[in-house]
Amino acid sequence: MVILFSQARGLPVVTAGEAAELGTVDALTIDASAQSISHLRLSGTRAKGHAVLAWDLVRTVGQDAVIAHCAPTAETTPTAAPAHREALGSRVLTDLGDEHGSVKDIAFDPTTGHIHTLYTTRGPVPGPRLIGLGDYALVVRAHDPGHPG
Numbered sequence: 001m002v003i004l005f006s007q008a009r010g011l012p013v014v015t016a017g018e019a020a021e022l023g024t025v026d027a028l029t030i031d032a033s034a035q036s037i038s039h040l041r042l043s044g045t046r047a048k049g050h051a052v053l054a055w056d057l058v059r060t061v062g063q064d065a066v067i068a069h070c071a072p073t074a075e076t077t078p079t080a081a082p083a084h085r086e087a088l089g090s091r092v093l094t095d096l097g098d099e100h101g102s103v104k105d106i107a108f109d110p111t112t113g114h115i116h117t118l119y120t121t122r123g124p125v126p127g128p129r130l131i132g133l134g135d136y137a138l139v140v141r142a143h144d145p146g147h148p149g
Contacts, residue, residue, distance in 0.1 A: 002107040002116045003061050005088055013042060013066040016059055023051070025066060028108075029084045030115070032133045037113035039081050040066065052081040061110035085133045092120050094142035095131060103138055 005028055013022040023042030031038035040053040059067040092100040101121030108115050108127075115127035118140065125140050132139035 001110060003063075003110045005106045005108070007063070008061055008066070011061070011064070011066050013040065013053065013068055015068050015070055017070070022053065022068060027084060027086065028106075029082060030087055030106075030130075030133055031082070032130050032139075035115045035127050035130045037108060037115075039084075041084055054081070055113045058113065059111075085135060087133055087138055090133065091137040092118070092122075092125070093137045093139050095139060096142045098142065100125065100140065 008025050008028060011025045013025060014020060015022065024044045025040050026043040027041040028037050029039040029041060030036070037055050039055060040058065042051050042053060053068060057068050057070060059069050061067075087103050087106060090103045092102060094100055099122075101123075103118060103120055105119045106115060107117040107119070115130055117127055118125040118130060118138070129141040129143075130138070131141055
């Protein structure tokens with residue numbers, strides 16, 4: 001099973017034990033080197049300074065809510081989190097410099113956060129081909145890693 005970034009945005013984030021609402025998913029931050037989600041950016045949080053939730057605190061992302069293991073701590077504040085780069089709508093370039101459209105959506109594993117597929121305006125790209133995300137573009141390998149040429 002996979003979830004799309006567009007489906008995760010707007011979901012409430014609640015703790016597993018207390019069902020305390022922590023906020024609403026505003027954005028998902030990608031760690032391109034790991035080809036996975038590193039943090040959730042939250043809006044509507046009650047406690048100031050807890051607008052970022054590290055992925056390791058996420059139990060799963062469901063159709064109706066994100067379930068967190070526990071409430072975030074000081075380590076998950078925005079100062080400790082990596083810079084956020086918006087992937088949806090980003091220009092896509094290959095490592096050879098070729099255009100590959102722009103990102104329409106991203107499918108990820110709701111338990112591990114690993115990127116499954118990047119859906120671009122020029123077709124799907126397997127998640128393992130993701131190698132970078134910056135202000136200018138999202139960069140993917142031109143070819144699958146075990147299939148040269």
